[in-house]
Amino acid sequence: MVSAVERLAQNINLGAFGKATDLKKRIWFTLGALVVYRFGTYVPIPGVDPGVLAELFRTQGGGLLGMFDMFAGGALGRMSVFAMNIMPYISSAIIMQLMTAVVPHLEALKKEGESGRKKINQYTRYGTVMLATVQAYGLAVGVEGMRGPTGGAVGDPGFFFRFTTVVTIVGGTMFLMWLGEQITARGVGNGISLIIFAGIVANLPSAFASTLELGRTGALGAGFILFLLIMSVGVVTAVVFMERAQRRILVQYPKRQQGSRMYGGESSHLPLKLNTSGVIPPIFASSLLLLPTTIAGFGQGQGPDWLNQIVALLGLGQPLHMLLYVSMIVFFCFFYTAIVFNPEETADNLRKYGGFIPGIRPGKNTAVYLDHVLTRLTVVGAAYLSVVCLIPEILIYHYSVPFYFGGTSLLIVVSVTMDTVAQIQSHLLAHQYEGLIRKSKLRGRRG
Numbered sequence: 265m266v267s268a269v270e271r272l273a274q275n276i277n278l279g280a281f282g283k284a285t286d287l288k289k290r291i292w293f294t295l296g297a298l299v300v301y302r303f304g305t306y307v308p309i310p311g312v313d314p315g316v317l318a319e320l321f322r323t324q325g326g327g328l329l330g331m332f333d334m335f336a337g338g339a340l341g342r343m344s345v346f347a348m349n350i351m352p353y354i355s356s357a358i359i360m361q362l363m364t365a366v367v368p369h370l371e372a373l374k375k376e377g378e379s380g381r382k383k384i385n386q387y388t389r390y391g392t393v394m395l396a397t398v399q400a401y402g403l404a405v406g407v408e409g410m411r412g413p414t415g416g417a418v419g420d421p422g423f424f425f426r427f428t429t430v431v432t433i434v435g436g437t438m439f440l441m442w443l444g445e446q447i448t449a450r451g452v453g454n455g456i457s458l459i460i461f462a463g464i465v466a467n468l469p470s471a472f473a474s475t476l477e478l479g480r481t482g483a484l485g486a487g488f489i490l491f492l493l494i495m496s497v498g499v500v501t502a503v504v505f506m507e508r509a510q511r512r513i514l515v516q517y518p519k520r521q522q523g524s525r526m527y528g529g530e531s532s533h534l535p536l537k538l539n540t541s542g543v544i545p546p547i548f549a550s551s552l553l554l555l556p557t558t559i560a561g562f563g564q565g566q567g568p569d570w571l572n573q574i575v576a577l578l579g580l581g582q583p584l585h586m587l588l589y590v591s592m593i594v595f596f597c598f599f600y601t602a603i604v605f606n607p608e609e610t611a612d613n614l615r616k617y618g619g620f621i622p623g624i625r626p627g628k629n630t631a632v633y634l635d636h637v638l639t640r641l642t643v644v645g646a647a648y649l650s651v652v653c654l655i656p657e658i659l660i661y662h663y664s665v666p667f668y669f670g671g672t673s674l675l676i677v678v679s680v681t682m683d684t685v686a687q688i689q690s691h692l693l694a695h696q697y698e699g700l701i702r703k704s705k706l707r708g709r710r711g
Contacts, residue, residue, distance in 0.1 A: 287452070287691045294451035297443055298462045304346045304439075305339035305463070309432050311425050312343045312407060316417040320410055334673060337463025343407065345436035348399055350459050353441045356391035358544065360384060365603050392441060393434065400433035401426060452691070453684035461680040464673050492659070496674070499652060503678040506648045509538040511641055513634070515619045532619075534610070536638055539645040541600040543679060546653045546672040549592035553578060553585060589657065590650045597646035598639075607634035649675075 308314065321333065321341045333340040336349035364370040364384070373380035404426040410417035418425055440459060447455030475492070478484040512533040577584045611631035620626045624633045653672060 287688065290450065290452045290691070291688075294447050294453065294458065297447050297451060297455075298458065301346070301440065301443060301459055301462060302337070302466060304436065305337050305344050306342065307345045309343050309345060309347070309429055311418055311420060311428070313415070313417050313419065314342060316410060316415070317341060317343055317407075320417070334467065335460055335463060337466050339463070345432050346440060347403065348396055348433050348437050349463065350437065350440045350444060350456055352396040352399060352437050353388070353392045353444075353456065356388050356395055360388045360391060362603055389441065392437065396434045396437040397430060400430040400437075403433065404429035452687050453680070457676075457680045457683065460676060464677055495655070499656075499674055500678055502648070503652065503675055504682065506538055506645070507679055507682060511536045511538070511637060513637065514622060515614060516622055517617075517619050534614075534621075534634075536605075536634075536641055537645075538641050539597075539648065540605055540638070540642065541597045541645070541649075543672060543675045544600050545593045545596035545646075545649055546675065548596045549589055549653075550672060552592060553589055586654060586657070590654060593650050593653060594646040597642055597649060601638065601642050605638060607631040607638065610634055 318341065332349075332351065335351060336347065339346040339349060360370070364374050370384065370387075373383050407429075408416070408418045408421040408425070441456075444455030444459050447453070447458055451458075475484065475489060479486060479489045512535050514531060515534050516531050576582075578588070608631040611627060611634060614620065614630060615626040621630055621633065624630050652675065656674075
């Protein structure tokens with residue numbers, strides 16, 4: 265059966281794609297939805313001076329604002345209706361996922377199946393509204409305090425500006441949440457991930473152009489730019505290899521006899537990914553480390569001396585920053601992996617269905633073995649994430665390489681691309697199976 269599936273997957277070609285009308289509709293719907301998203305990133309919020317914002321992002325582009333502007337596809341720098349992008353929804357989903365491990369009620373909902381999942385999704389939406397409201401208000405207050413050489417960023421600050429800004433940004437975030445869900449249901453790939461992917465990819469040409477401009481002005485040498493391109497290709501190759509890497513644990517099912525026939529005796533594999541936590545650790549680590557730098561940047565260095573010293577030590581490229589960055593990535597790798605994979609629950613499910621790992625007794629011993637294997641995999645995965653994210657950080661600080669060549673952005677782009685391609689292949693595979701089934705039915709009727 266497996267070999268037949270592999271042979272069928274190898275035979276997937278452009279001809280099969282041309283016949284898969286449902287897949288083409290899904291792809292066109294996805295592209296249309298992403299075009300709507302990109303159009304919304306250029307619709308500005310009333311009352312904001314774009315010139316002052318552009319100047320601020322030129323001076324504070326390497327901090328937390330620069331990172332979130334990268335995820336928002338430039339919408340934050342333009343203060344558009346999609347300024348917060350889909351980040352409040354992602355934060356709410358992560359918080360809800362963490363709470364399901366510590367709140368008994370949510371844990372019970374998770375085990376209820378489809379009905380429980382719908383309730384958790386509803387709670388996630390409520391959390392998105394609350395987070396987006398708080399963040400939008402903070403953003404509105406922060407924009408009111410921004411001042412450039414030509415004056416303030418807001419022409420008429422006050423309650424009305426804050427209210428309209430909060431309503432507009434929260435509405436934009438909820439629209440993106442709905443749009444992402446529509447892409448997932450009616451398009452190809454994960455809609456939320458594709459929205460972030462589109463924002464990063466849309467700004468890659470300008471980042472590449474700015475890098476070439478640095479080479480033209482002599483700030484970067486031609487050899488270094490060539491090295492940067494080769495390194496980017498190498499990082500992408502490493503990400504593809506490591507994201508696809510997994511440890512496949514053999515699971516055996518015993519034979520049983522019912523009447524005169526034997527059932528069971530099959531074997532399968534339990535796949536454990538090398539990087540179970542995905543891109544969550546770098547995003548969390550970057551956000552926490554860049555937060556004090558960004559807050560101090562709003563104060564123009566006029567805060568207390570102790571705060572300025574901490575900001576200087578935590579600056580990009582500083583040894584303390586690198587050490588804390590790696591430490592946080594490692595911590596969140598283990599923490600998030602422990603949340604999303606429960607060895608005891610997996611061992612109980614294997615025992616419930618009669619499965620066992622050869623040489624390991626079912627139950628507690630299986631859970632200990634799975635935890636041991638997962639810990640070793642997480643060590644390798646954390647080291648891989650640390651290297652991929654640390655090298656670009658050094659280049660960004662020492663050579664002013666654009667933020668979009670950072671490890672986090674490359675991780676997101678490669679991961680989303682791999683996931684989308686895999687879903688397209690699964691659609692083509694299902695289409696070819698349907699064709700084979702229809703042919704077999706026609707032959708049966710003729711026979």
